[in-house]
Amino acid sequence: MIVFLRSFIFNIAFNGWTLFCAFLFLPVLVLPRIYVVRIAKIWIYGVVFICEHILGLHINIVGEEKFLTSPVIFASKHQSTWETIIFHYFLKDPSIVLKRDLVWIPFFGWYLKKLRMVPLSRSKKKGVRDLRNLLTAADKAIAEGRPIVIFPEGTRSKPGQPSTYHSGVASLYLHLNIPVIPIAHNSGLFWPRRGFFKYPGCITFELLEPIQPGLSRQAFMRTLETKIETKTTELIDKGTPHVKKP
Numbered sequence: 751m752i753v754f755l756r757s758f759i760f761n762i763a764f765n766g767w768t769l770f771c772a773f774l775f776l777p778v779l780v781l782p783r784i785y786v787v788r789i790a791k792i793w794i795y796g797v798v799f800i801c802e803h804i805l806g807l808h809i810n811i812v813g814e815e816k817f818l819t820s821p822v823i824f825a826s827k828h829q830s831t832w833e834t835i836i837f838h839y840f841l842k843d844p845s846i847v848l849k850r851d852l853v854w855i856p857f858f859g860w861y862l863k864k865l866r867m868v869p870l871s872r873s874k875k876k877g878v879r880d881l882r883n884l885l886t887a888a889d890k891a892i893a894e895g896r897p898i899v900i901f902p903e904g905t906r907s908k909p910g911q912p913s914t915y916h917s918g919v920a921s922l923y924l925h926l927n928i929p930v931i932p933i934a935h936n937s938g939l940f941w942p943r944r945g946f947f948k949y950p951g952c953i954t955f956e957l958l959e960p961i962q963p964g965l966s967r968q969a970f971m972r973t974l975e976t977k978i979e980t981k982t983t984e985l986i987d988k989g990t991p992h993v994k995k996p
Contacts, residue, residue, distance in 0.1 A: 806950030813957035828901035829938030845891035906943040929960035934981035939989040
């Protein structure tokens with residue numbers, strides 16, 4: 751019952767705060783982009799406050815100093831909505847690779863466009879064009895001093911569920927010739943995908959040792975997946991027992 755009440759209040763607070771910010775800051779969309787970056791910070795600070803004080807969900811960062819690495823690509827495990835939000839909390843102005851469908855969401859998508867995120871479609875027909883757009887956007891982001899964030903799996907997976915790593919991250923790695931920092935976490939134990947229930951506890955978010963330039967595409971993908979999945983399995987095994995694992 752306590753978990754239900756916390757989840758109920760959290761969902762109302764989270765969605766209410768998001769809608770409030772979306773409407774309140776609409777005039778900012780006509781201003782220079784830097785102002786939208788600042789209001790994104792206001793929104794995420796509110797989300798973190800709601801997580802901590804209503805849900806009882808906290809963050810344990812391991813390797814936080816790696817956020818200062820530049821230029822860099824952050825390649826993160828993808829288990830929930832939580833990690834798509836939290837990068838704005840720790841990074842000044844990340845360039846995040848995300849699903850194209852998100853930019854068509856009223857209000858929310860307008861902010862994503864203004865923030866100059868990198869939308870990708872899931873259509874195989876648009877694969878070559880999307881890759882070209884990805885590399886062009888990546889070049890521009892790095893030139894502006896913005897870190898790149900990508901979720902190699904492309905979609906969220908349940909804790910412990912096998913997933914496929916897509917090669918877009920390898921294209922970035924080879925094209926930009928900069929380090930990739932793998933990130934493992936266990937957010938899916940506390941903020942499940944497509945789930946009403948959210949759970950109190952502490953998400954461990956760990957930045958692993960960078961993969962330096964110089965590997966082949968195959969060697970890079972093998973190294974990245976091994977690093978992320980090995981550490982993620984370890985973090986899930988140390989997570990809370992109230993979530994059933996497959």
